[in-house]
Amino acid sequence: xxxxxxxxxxxxxxVLEATxxxxxxxxxxxxxIKRTVGxxxxxxxxxxxxxxxxxxxxxxxxxxxxxxxxKLLVGLEPPTSGSIKVLGKEIxxxxxxxxxxxxxDVQLVFQDPYTSLNPRMTVGxxxxxxxxxxxxxxxxxxxxxxxxxxxxxxxxxxDHVNRYPHQFSGGQRQRIGIARALALRPQVLxxxxxxxxxxxxxxGQVINLLERLQDELGLAYVFIAHDLSVVRHxxxxxxxxxxxxxxxxxxxxxxxxHPRHPYTQALLSxxxxxxxxxxxxxxxxxxxxxxxxxxxxxxxxRFRTRCWKATEKCADEVPGLDVGDHGTHPTACFxxxxxxxxxxxx
Amino acid sequence: MAENLRVVGDTLPGADLNAPLLEVEDLxxxxxxxxxxxxxxxxxSFTLEQGKTLxxxxxxxxxxxxxxxxxxxxxxxxxxxxxxxxxxxxGVDLLAQDEESRRTVRANHIAIVFQDALxxxxxxxxxxxxxxxxxxxxxxTSRADAKRRAIELLDxxxxxxxxNRVGHYPHQFSGGMRQRVMIAMxxxxxxxxxxxDEPTTALDVTVQAQIMxxxxxIQDERNMGLILITHDLGVVADVADDVAVMYAGEIVERAxxxxxxxRPAHPYTKALLRAIPRVDTVGRELEVIPGLPPxxxxxxxxxxxxxxxxxxxxxxxxxxxxxxxxxxDDHRSLCxxxxxxxxxxx
Numbered sequence: 046x047x048x049x050x051x052x053x054x055x056x057x058x059x060v061l062e063a064t065x066x067x068x069x070x071x072x073x074x075x076x077x078i079k080r081t082v083g084x085x086x087x088x089x090x091x092x093x094x095x096x097x098x099x100x101x102x103x104x105x106x107x108x109x110x111x112x113x114x115x116k117l118l119v120g121l122e123p124p125t126s127g128s129i130k131v132l133g134k135e136i137x138x139x140x141x142x143x144x145x146x147x148x149x150d151v152q153l154v155f156q157d158p159y160t161s162l163n164p165r166m167t168v169g170x171x172x173x174x175x176x177x178x179x180x181x182x183x184x185x186x187x188x189x190x191x192x193x194x195x196x197x198x199x200x201x202x203x204d205h206v207n208r209y210p211h212q213f214s215g216g217q218r219q220r221i222g223i224a225r226a227l228a229l230r231p232q233v234l235x236x237x238x239x240x241x242x243x244x245x246x247x248x249g250q251v252i253n254l255l256e257r258l259q260d261e262l263g264l265a266y267v268f269i270a271h272d273l274s275v276v277r278h279x280x281x282x283x284x285x286x287x288x289x290x291x292x293x294x295x296x297x298x299x300x301x302x303h304p305r306h307p308y309t310q311a312l313l314s315x316x317x318x319x320x321x322x323x324x325x326x327x328x329x330x331x332x333x334x335x336x337x338x339x340x341x342x343x344x345x346x347r348f349r350t351r352c353w354k355a356t357e358k359c360a361d362e363v364p365g366l367d368v369g370d371h372g373t374h375p376t377a378c379f380x381x382x383x384x385x386x387x388x389x390x391x
Numbered sequence: 392m393a394e395n396l397r398v399v400g401d402t403l404p405g406a407d408l409n410a411p412l413l414e415v416e417d418l419x420x421x422x423x424x425x426x427x428x429x430x431x432x433x434x435x436s437f438t439l440e441q442g443k444t445l446x447x448x449x450x451x452x453x454x455x456x457x458x459x460x461x462x463x464x465x466x467x468x469x470x471x472x473x474x475x476x477x478x479x480x481x482g483v484d485l486l487a488q489d490e491e492s493r494r495t496v497r498a499n500h501i502a503i504v505f506q507d508a509l510x511x512x513x514x515x516x517x518x519x520x521x522x523x524x525x526x527x528x529x530x531x532t533s534r535a536d537a538k539r540r541a542i543e544l545l546d547x548x549x550x551x552x553x554x555n556r557v558g559h560y561p562h563q564f565s566g567g568m569r570q571r572v573m574i575a576m577x578x579x580x581x582x583x584x585x586x587x588d589e590p591t592t593a594l595d596v597t598v599q600a601q602i603m604x605x606x607x608x609i610q611d612e613r614n615m616g617l618i619l620i621t622h623d624l625g626v627v628a629d630v631a632d633d634v635a636v637m638y639a640g641e642i643v644e645r646a647x648x649x650x651x652x653x654r655p656a657h658p659y660t661k662a663l664l665r666a667i668p669r670v671d672t673v674g675r676e677l678e679v680i681p682g683l684p685p686x687x688x689x690x691x692x693x694x695x696x697x698x699x700x701x702x703x704x705x706x707x708x709x710x711x712x713x714x715x716x717x718x719x720d721d722h723r724s725l726c727x728x729x730x731x732x733x734x735x736x737x
Contacts, residue, residue: 106595106596106597106598107566107595214683216683244450244451244622244684245450245622245624245663245666245667246450246662246663246666246679246680246684247683248666248667249666249667249668249677249678249679249680250679250680250681252668252677253676253677253679256676271595271596273596273670274625274667274668274669274670275668277668277669277670277672277673278668278673278677279668297673298673301670301671301673311597312596312597313670314600315596315597315599315600316596316625316670317603317623317625317626317628317629318625318628318629318669318670318671319624319625319627319628319652319664319667319669320628320652320669321628321629321631321648321649321652321653322649322652322653323628323671324628324629329600331597331600331601331604332597332600332601335565335567335568335598387670387671388671
């Protein structure tokens, strides 16, 4: 295995670990007599390890299972099979009551800062609500002060505790969401598309805030995004997902500068770079068609229907996520081969 | 590129074939909300030539979409009113025309592709019927003929199996395919100007690449003028010939694509370029633009960008509205210090 994937510097014990995590949703027909006619294979065997103070980026297109993975990691959905461990404790099979104490250590930041905050609650109540549920974290008398401290930490004025969400801009609302997630002093934040609803100039503010908080509090992040440029900026390691499976997993440099899976290469080549000098000088891989349905994913390698390297073997066998003979990092492809699609080549 | 000499004129009364394809001069739009007049487009001017792509870049609320709606003549009135300026298509002032003539222009000469294809298409009619409607209404074509033309168009925009798909409804198409349907509709009557308002914002990157490639190819084939409205500087760098950067209802900088990215002459453009992460370089700290875009109902005095500007002269910028400085031919910036910013001296 690859020694550089976090273990070396960050100590041996991951703060968050998924092993063979699977989430299938049944597809049912019928109104009175329901019968299951298939399964949406949203997440299908994902292994991840996240270490303290590190950021794991998860990228992929819509429908690849990123958001379902986020729900599994914070215990909002129980996995169909496989294990999710937070600080070494299994959360996959816990009852709703017992999972609460674990959830203290892993919190979620949502994508949409408009719908994830209750419009009828003041900012103080929103950020302080976790204390109402986890009553032992901060004594009641000290809660208002704790809320103000949290607001200050995310760069909002503590005087705004009595305002309502609609009085804030999108970027500020995302800060409120982050403050709420930090209330219980978690070790892990799972951020599901935290900046994709924000304008460019505001995106940078929120990304810098997340990086500063990570330095100050030693947080570990799972950063889920479809924007590959943002993930390159913030992540130490990156997992590329396609139709519920991780197809490539490596450090930022391995994924972005030395991608080996055809899907990663296609994805990267499609990301426009804000530099007109590079026009026509980067490799272009334009994929045909759309992502197939996760209800009936293709046999063998799930990417084969859109892959230019696909052979019969790809239809018959499922490629494992492994390093291979000449590889540097785990890639789920029989024909994995490095190809630089990010930089100018021609 | 095909040597296409097709020009407006055969069907547009009073057209001057030597005039620029589309010329917008000092366009002003106000919204009346609760008796208050809110200026949202404050004197926008630009020129679009045949076969060229002009990108209008800006954050939400900068007035870029309102500009396109005013040019297209589909501004919702009330609350929006065009209060000044001219929009000239081959010399013919569209704003002076009555609604009926505008409708003819809208169908035959200028077309628009919206961001959200799902809400732009009528869910109750098949896509073939909706495309065919253009031919039936504007050309008096028979139903059967209109359907045949619709199939041709769907085929041209790369929808596989167009013959069967023509009878399908919008919800039966994926996001990328729906956007192709929108493009087919816009192209139906062979317009000379195509406005694409955030055409790929809701799409995944690999699909975005397909759609941008399609737009580019169609533009080349038909020698259309394309106005691309977007917030994504990467997409701009990939396709535009010229760039107009909008802020608070004004074009603050206008330049050729290479100048705008390499030697921006407005502090806002410069700051935006530094604020975006790139897929081909690793994490430097993102330089952020402090504060928020201004509320159009309460614009800052002097230069509206001055409260967020890094190159500000507190006295001058807060009191005097900046002039349009011409730093080179065809490169203009709305800033007191345009020349210094351009020369990197400030």
